[in-house]
Amino acid sequence: MVRLLIRHKTAYAYQYAVSFGAHRLLLRPRESRDLRIISHEVTLSAPGRLSWALDVFGNTVGLASFTLMSDRLVIDSVSEIELDAPHWPVFDISASALTYPFVYSPDVWIDLGALTTLQYVDPQFRLSQWARGFVAGPVTDTLSLLKDLSLGVTAWVAYESREVEGTQTPCETLDRRVGSCRDMAVLFIEAARALGFGARIVSGYLHNPDRTALGVTDAGCTHAWAEIFVPGAGWITFDPTNRSIGGANLIPIAVARNIDQVIPVAGEFVGPGNASLGMQVEVDIRVL
Numbered sequence: 476m477v478r479l480l481i482r483h484k485t486a487y488a489y490q491y492a493v494s495f496g497a498h499r500l501l502l503r504p505r506e507s508r509d510l511r512i513i514s515h516e517v518t519l520s521a522p523g524r525l526s527w528a529l530d531v532f533g534n535t536v537g538l539a540s541f542t543l544m545s546d547r548l549v550i551d552s553v554s555e556i557e558l559d560a561p562h563w564p565v566f567d568i569s570a571s572a573l574t575y576p577f578v579y580s581p582d583v584w585i586d587l588g589a590l591t592t593l594q595y596v597d598p599q600f601r602l603s604q605w606a607r608g609f610v611a612g613p614v615t616d617t618l619s620l621l622k623d624l625s626l627g628v629t630a631w632v633a634y635e636s637r638e639v640e641g642t643q644t645p646c647e648t649l650d651r652r653v654g655s656c657r658d659m660a661v662l663f664i665e666a667a668r669a670l671g672f673g674a675r676i677v678s679g680y681l682h683n684p685d686r687t688a689l690g691v692t693d694a695g696c697t698h699a700w701a702e703i704f705v706p707g708a709g710w711i712t713f714d715p716t717n718r719s720i721g722g723a724n725l726i727p728i729a730v731a732r733n734i735d736q737v738i739p740v741a742g743e744f745v746g747p748g749n750a751s752l753g754m755q756v757e758v759d760i761r762v763l
Contacts, residue, residue, distance in 0.1 A: 476559040478513075480696070481626065481680060481726065485740045488752040492544040495521065498742030500537035501678065502552040503527075505727040508552040509560040520549035532675075534729040534734075539742070550740055555763070556726065558682070559690050564721040566618060569707030575610070575617045576671065580655040587673035587704060589732050595644045595665055606666035620751040621667065621703055621713065628663045628715040642734050656716040657699040661734055663715045665703045677729040678711070678737035682760050695760025697739065700725060726760075 483502060501516050517525060523541035530536050571577055581589065597603065609623045632648055637655045646666040648654045654662070664674040681698035700714040704725070711720040729737040742749070 476557055477627075477682075478555070478557050479682060479726070480761045480763055481552075481554040481556065482757070482759045483554075483680075483697075483739065484694040484757045485550045486619075486698075486755045486757075487548040487744075488755075489546045489744070489746065489750045490752060491750050492546045493577075493744040493746030493750050495523075495541040495542050495548060496745065498539040498550070498740060498745040499738075500525075500539060500550065500552075501534060501595050501729040501737060501739050502537060502550075502554075503535040503728065504554050504556050504679070505534065505729065507727075509558065509722060510726065511557040511559075513555040513557065514718055515552070515554045518549075518551040518553075520547060520551075521545045523644075532730050534731070534737075539564055548744075558723075558726060560722040560725070562721065562723040564723075565704070566708035566711060568617065570704055572617055572706040575620050577617065577706075579673070583673075583704075583706065584678075589673050590673045590704070591668055591671065593665060594733055595646070597646060601649065602665060603669040605649060606669040610670070617705060618711075620670075621672075621711070622720065624666055624670075625713045625715045628659050632659055634659070634716060646677065651754050657734055658749060660699045660701045660761060666746070667701070667703055668684045675702050675704075675730045675732060676700075676734045676737060677702055677725075677727050677730050678734075678739065680758065680760060681717075682724045682726060684762065697756070698725065698756050699734065699737075702730065744763050 477509050504512055510715055517537055521541050522543050522579045523539055524576055525537055525539045527537050609627055631654045635653045643654055643658045648658045648662045667674040677700050680695055682695050702710040704710055713720055731737045
């Protein structure tokens, strides 16, 4: 078990005082058997009101509304957590799903719903053909297939740090053969869906105390990865960027069908189009 202090600060600067629309915040860690929240606090630099609710995926969503104009907005989130995810997880997969292909039960299939549906247009079925290349034969070990698919993403795609907003489509990532952690996660998820699996995107933080993981030179950063639903084992964590399975160094904040649904801070301002001077994000993760 490790006890961590996480600070996530998002700062916006403007040339003039502007008004702020509502901001949607996904900043509270997602509590589970492996993660316990000791404390969590969000501070707003501008006067406003912050309310909390659960979305359809069970994520804790903050809605910030502001009353005054300002040339600066800082949203500062501080969490203290205990993380107790195993480094070498063992997955108790149901006998019915040990080998691929398998069929989800009718109830599970209904509940997974859109999480099994491809989210990107692929008229030439290029992604599906690429994913099928990892299926070893008519019957293959399910967990081995998913591991091979995750490793296949990293073998095909070279990591690049990209500060520009947005995510490549899976086919763009296949074509470019370079991508950020979110591009790799989306490619893996869409490929798993092409094979019939239920899959979801996860956003959160990567705890990197030895500074060996891809995507960060510090002890921690924002990160994106994937979860695949396998009967018996439940949601299995895959981080294709770092070729890892399990959540020992991952701190989830939100899960969703599409990566656009797990943006940590989303909002808008009202003012001249040239008012924005940019946004700065700082993430600091420390062992207590």
